[in-house]
Amino acid sequence: MLLQTKVDIEKAPFSIRPKDKVLFVGSCFADKMGQHMTDDMFLTTVNPYGVMYNPASVMHTVERVLDNEEGNGFDVAVITLGTNHVYILNETGEIVDNCQKRPQRLFTEKELTMDECTEYLCQAVLMLRKRNENTKVILTVSPIRYAKYGFHESQLSKATLLLATREMEKRCGAYYFPAYEIVNDELRDYRFYAPDMLHPSEQAVEYIYNRFEQACLSQESVQMTREWQPIRQALSHRPFNPDSDEYKVFKAKAENDRDAFLKRWR
Numbered sequence: 401m402l403l404q405t406k407v408d409i410e411k412a413p414f415s416i417r418p419k420d421k422v423l424f425v426g427s428c429f430a431d432k433m434g435q436h437m438t439d440d441m442f443l444t445t446v447n448p449y450g451v452m453y454n455p456a457s458v459m460h461t462v463e464r465v466l467d468n469e470e471g472n473g474f475d476v477a478v479i480t481l482g483t484n485h486v487y488i489l490n491e492t493g494e495i496v497d498n499c500q501k502r503p504q505r506l507f508t509e510k511e512l513t514m515d516e517c518t519e520y521l522c523q524a525v526l527m528l529r530k531r532n533e534n535t536k537v538i539l540t541v542s543p544i545r546y547a548k549y550g551f552h553e554s555q556l557s558k559a560t561l562l563l564a565t566r567e568m569e570k571r572c573g574a575y576y577f578p579a580y581e582i583v584n585d586e587l588r589d590y591r592f593y594a595p596d597m598l599h600p601s602e603q604a605v606e607y608i609y610n611r612f613e614q615a616c617l618s619q620e621s622v623q624m625t626r627e628w629q630p631i632r633q634a635l636s637h638r639p640f641n642p643d644s645d646e647y648k649v650f651k652a653k654a655e656n657d658r659d660a661f662l663k664r665w666r
């Protein structure tokens with residue numbers, strides 16, 4: 401008897417290695433996934449200019465990041481799309497990334513078409529690969545629903561993004577990771593949602609990240625994260641008596657283990 405429809409995920413045609421520089425840009429789901437990789441000691445940059453939900457704002461962020469990045473760009477870029485809705489400042493006709501709580505009458509809301517979404521994403525990838533021609537791109541669609549649109553409109557928005565990601569697979573060789581499908585087809589029980597019934601719970605995010613590891617991380621990267629976990633736990637331990645000799649020995653060992661880990665992997 402099958403009690404779950406598991407999403408089959410093809411492994412990415414590349415692997416994220418321990419010393420790869422990884423950029424996360426997009427919705428708050430990108431924040432969650434990026435924080436996981438940061439905690440696991442990867443070289444990450446996560447939404448440096450805040451959460452960005454639509455392809456145009458993602459492109460703007462990539463442009464700003466590269467303008468302020470003095471190195472050789474990024475080895476991997478993970479882009480998580482939330483919506484195709486954008487806000488245009490009436491005064492300038494430009495898409496804004498943040499309305500900064502200004503009155504709604506100053507803006508016009510618009511839905512990007514699939515072609516427009518694809519074009520903004522293509523521009524972002526071209527900029528990334530102009531700096532580093534070997535940049536690998538991972539695309540995901542956030543599973544978070546937008547209740548303010550109404551659930552039918554939210555689904556239409558996600559469908560537009562899904563079609564754009566498919567086009568990006570064809571044009572740019574991007575790899576699509578099915579976070580949206582995992583939540584909607586595999587974790588379709590409300591116990592996998594946060595109290596607002598819209599965002600995935602921490603358990604769901606953990607599960608999705610584990611599937612992401614299996615699909616996108618090299619064996620060497622998996623080994624690195626497994627080595628780091630006990631060291632991280634030891635360093636975050638809060639003792640009852642921090643002045644005890646026993647804890648001082650424990651802390652010194654944890655710090656030595658951290659230094660040895662960094663020497664090996666960095």
